[in-house]
Amino acid sequence: MNDTLPITLQVNGHAHAIRVEPRKTLSDALRIDCGLTGTNVGCEHGVCGACTVLLDGAPVRSCLMFAVQAQGRALRTVEGLAQGGNLAPLQQAFIDHHALQCGFCTSGFLMLATGMLERNPTIDDASLREVLASNLCRCTGYQNILRAVAHTRDALRAGTVKNVDGAQATATSQVSR
Amino acid sequence: MKAGAFSWHPAHTLDEAVTLLAEYAPHDGRVIAGGQSLIPSMALRVAFPAHRVDINGVDELARVIVDGDDLVIGACVRHAAFHVPVEPGPLGRLLTQVVHDIAHDPIRQRGTFCGSLANADPASEWCLVAATLGARMVARSIRGARTIEAADWFQGIMSTALAEDELLAEVRLPRLAGDARAGFYEFSRRAGDYALAMALVAYRDDHGTLRDVRIGTGGVEVQPRRIAQAEAMLEGRALSEEAIAKAAAAVSAAVDPLEDVHTDATYRRSLIGTAVRRAFAQAAA
Ligand SMILES: Cc1cc2nc3c(=O)[nH]c(=O)nc-3n(C[C@H](O)[C@H](O)[C@H](O)COP(=O)(O)OP(=O)(O)OC[C@H]3O[C@@H](n4cnc5c(N)ncnc54)[C@H](O)[C@@H]3O)c2cc1C
Ligand code: FES
Ligand code: FES
Numbered sequence: 001m002n003d004t005l006p007i008t009l010q011v012n013g014h015a016h017a018i019r020v021e022p023r024k025t026l027s028d029a030l031r032i033d034c035g036l037t038g039t040n041v042g043c044e045h046g047v048c049g050a051c052t053v054l055l056d057g058a059p060v061r062s063c064l065m066f067a068v069q070a071q072g073r074a075l076r077t078v079e080g081l082a083q084g085g086n087l088a089p090l091q092q093a094f095i096d097h098h099a100l101q102c103g104f105c106t107s108g109f110l111m112l113a114t115g116m117l118e119r120n121p122t123i124d125d126a127s128l129r130e131v132l133a134s135n136l137c138r139c140t141g142y143q144n145i146l147r148a149v150a151h152t153r154d155a156l157r158a159g160t161v162k163n164v165d166g167a168q169a170t171a172t173s174q175v176s177r
Numbered sequence: 178m179k180a181g182a183f184s185w186h187p188a189h190t191l192d193e194a195v196t197l198l199a200e201y202a203p204h205d206g207r208v209i210a211g212g213q214s215l216i217p218s219m220a221l222r223v224a225f226p227a228h229r230v231d232i233n234g235v236d237e238l239a240r241v242i243v244d245g246d247d248l249v250i251g252a253c254v255r256h257a258a259f260h261v262p263v264e265p266g267p268l269g270r271l272l273t274q275v276v277h278d279i280a281h282d283p284i285r286q287r288g289t290f291c292g293s294l295a296n297a298d299p300a301s302e303w304c305l306v307a308a309t310l311g312a313r314m315v316a317r318s319i320r321g322a323r324t325i326e327a328a329d330w331f332q333g334i335m336s337t338a339l340a341e342d343e344l345l346a347e348v349r350l351p352r353l354a355g356d357a358r359a360g361f362y363e364f365s366r367r368a369g370d371y372a373l374a375m376a377l378v379a380y381r382d383d384h385g386t387l388r389d390v391r392i393g394t395g396g397v398e399v400q401p402r403r404i405a406q407a408e409a410m411l412e413g414r415a416l417s418e419e420a421i422a423k424a425a426a427a428v429s430a431a432v433d434p435l436e437d438v439h440t441d442a443t444y445r446r447s448l449i450g451t452a453v454r455r456a457f458a459q460a461a462a
Binding site for chain 1: 184
């Protein structure tokens with residue numbers, strides 16, 4: 001029963017061939033076996049949302065899936081947001097609006113909001129609040145997270161940014177050093 | 178915490194799923210659907226099954242279809258499928274309203290309608306819908322298929338009429354009449370939490386006279402149910418605030434409320450009356 005199974009996870013466009021026990025959660029496999037520690041694990045039972053990743057484009061709690069169940073699916077984690085040295089517009093908006101303090105919840109919120117805005121780039125304020133209520137943040141009081149995400153939505157609508165993630169990011173979102 | 182060890186048996190067809198269940202159910206084998214109730218309870222070590230029959234790869238169960246007077250919801254249909262109406266009538270609209278009170282968006286992307294019915298949490302929104310509208314549950318095993326009425330399905334807190342080797346293959350929800358009105362109201366302390374009390378009502382307004390009145394309660398008792406005496410007070414009567422207030426009071430009197438550290442029986446009894454009144458107000462709006 002403690003046997004491991006060989007699986008391949010497709011994460012941010014890269015294949016990770018790993019061996020896992022069936023009981024290993026997707027979050028643990030991403031962190032431990034794929035070495036992608038950007039996905040955080042808080043509660044491990046579905047309440048906090050720190051572990052949110054995109055599964056075929058939809059935000060899911062990666063602690064509430066077993067890694068064996070994610071074979072053949074396209075996974076995206078926070079490591080995949082910045083591209084070619086450019087932060088994603090959403091990441092830059094989090095910095096600009098002070099949408100994080102300790103940062104523990106941030107990768108989960110970024111993936112939640114990325115999935116939400118890709119699905120519905122013109123989402124209204126009430127629905128945006130409802131979706132963002134999925135995850136917990138112990139620091140910010142949420143208002144600045146709401147502002148950062150609403151700002152990105154408005155920029156998408158105005159056409160000043162093209163994608164939620166880092167692809168074709170605008171020059172202003174260069175990673176500052 | 179981490180889940181205990183188990184063997185994983187992915188099924189690709191309905192036949193394969195029931196065959197695997199027949200083989201492993203006697204050895205502590207159970208279904209895994211969306212995993213959104215099961216994996217938390219495995220992580221908390223409340224559940225530690227030896228075998229898991231995974232139905233997520235069974236495409237034939239991922240369909241929601243209209244079949245005559247029924248809406249047929251397969252075992253792999255996720256909560257998120259109801260974010261848009263799956264049926265053009267009042268039922269489709271009702272389900273789209275109700276789904277937003279179930280957990281949070283990412284949990285709705287994985288959790289299934291049938292999984293909620295199999296889990297039978299007293300505060301499950303889909304269980305309330307099934308009990309109030311008279312759903313029929315279709316159970317499949319290698320022994321064949323059988324249909325279980327909602328009134329027989331629920332057997333107390335998190336327990337149902339489903340046998341260990343049976344798969345809940347689909348739920349058949351009767352469609353509401355085109356002129357039916359339905360209303361739903363739930364109270365919970367934080368968005369996404371399980372309800373402390375919720376009510377679902379449906380009726381037809383026949384030139385000011387109420388017909389086919391249904392009043393269901395959830396989250397209040399060990400299982401959701403219709404409150405016949407309150408329905409009878411409104412059936413064939415004119416719709417009025419006083420009549421609804423009396424029926425709501427009858428609901429409060431009829432229930433045997435659950436209690437927990439935050440919520441005593443007196444509070445839940447009062448809350449369900451309010452929920453019934455607000456569900457009617459919502460139906461009329
Ligand atoms: C933070 C959080 C908040 C939540 N809030 C709510 C809420 O407000 N309201 C609510 O209703 N739910 C809530 N849920 C639970 C969620 O809706 C689950 O998706 C649902 O209860 C179970 O569906 P599932 O597909 O995930 O089932 P699973 O977790 O896979 O299974 C649950 C149980 O049902 C059995 N089972 C599942 N499908 C079948 C089948 N087809 N045949 C036979 N047995 C089966 C399993 O063996 C298991 O015992 C919440 C969950 C979380 C993590
Ligand atoms: S770690 Fe997954 S929801 Fe908290
Ligand atoms: S920034 Fe600390 S938990 Fe959100």
